[in-house]
Amino acid sequence: xxxxxxxxxxxxxxxxxxxxVVSLVMGLGFFVLFGTLAxxxxxxxxxxxxxxxxxxxxxxxxxxxxxxxxxKKGTVNLKTDDMAMxxxxxGLIVIMATITLVFSGQLPDRSIAIKMLVSLLIFEVAAAxxxxxxxxxxxxxxxxxxxxxIEYHLAExxxxxxxxxxx
Numbered sequence: 001x002x003x004x005x006x007x008x009x010x011x012x013x014x015x016x017x018x019x020x021v022v023s024l025v026m027g028l029g030f031f032v033l034f035g036t037l038a039x040x041x042x043x044x045x046x047x048x049x050x051x052x053x054x055x056x057x058x059x060x061x062x063x064x065x066x067x068x069x070x071x072k073k074g075t076v077n078l079k080t081d082d083m084a085m086x087x088x089x090x091g092l093i094v095i096m097a098t099i100t101l102v103f104s105g106q107l108p109d110r111s112i113a114i115k116m117l118v119s120l121l122i123f124e125v126a127a128a129x130x131x132x133x134x135x136x137x138x139x140x141x142x143x144x145x146x147x148x149x150i151e152y153h154l155a156e157x158x159x160x161x162x163x164x165x166x167x
Contacts, residue, residue, distance in 0.1 A: 008141055009075040016076060023085065024067035030060025048103040052096050059092040078141045086127075086134035093127040096120060 012020060038053035066084055070076050097120040104113035 008079055008145075009077055011075050012071065017071075020067050020070050020076070024064050024071065027060045027062070027064030027067055031057050031064060032060075033057075034060060046103065046106065048099055048106075052099055055095055055099075056092065059088060063088050079138050082134040083138055086131040089127045090131045093120065093124045097124055 010016065034053045034056035038050050038057060041050060041053070063085065066081070066088065070081050076082065097117070100113075100116050100120055104116055107113045
């Protein structure tokens with residue numbers, strides 16, 4: 001099954017390693033930035049806004065942790081690691097957008113609420129693209145695995161047929 005593992009696990013080299021390091025740095029940056037903002041914003045800042053910053057901070061730390069695990073392994077699992085990172089990004093933006101959508105009506109200036117929602121929509125589209133990319137990549141890996149199993153079964157059948165013809 002070493003061939004199957006080679007299909008799913010890719011060694012971290014070049015661009016993939018650089019992007020994982022960038023993910024680690026960004027995750028730590030988001031953790032520090034969002035965590036700091038959750039604490040230092042003025043008292044008048046809405047509680048739901050603080051919650052968004054706190055949630056973003058937790059997601060940043062989780063994202064950094066996942067990047068550390070991938071870097072430590074030295075390989076990326078195309079089925080699980082990419083989906084986890086894409087899912088984290090998607091989950092964060094959906095949670096932030098939902099909280100903003102629910103509570104932005106409480107803002108005194110509606111134009112600020114609209115700007116917030118439009119900004120989140122831009123990030124939501126980017127997160128959706130990342131998630132779709134991960135889903136497509138995982139589907140390709142699953143298809144390659146199925147084809148390998150079929151090839152293996154065909155080889156077994158061929159071997160059995162050759163043995164039967166020799167008798």
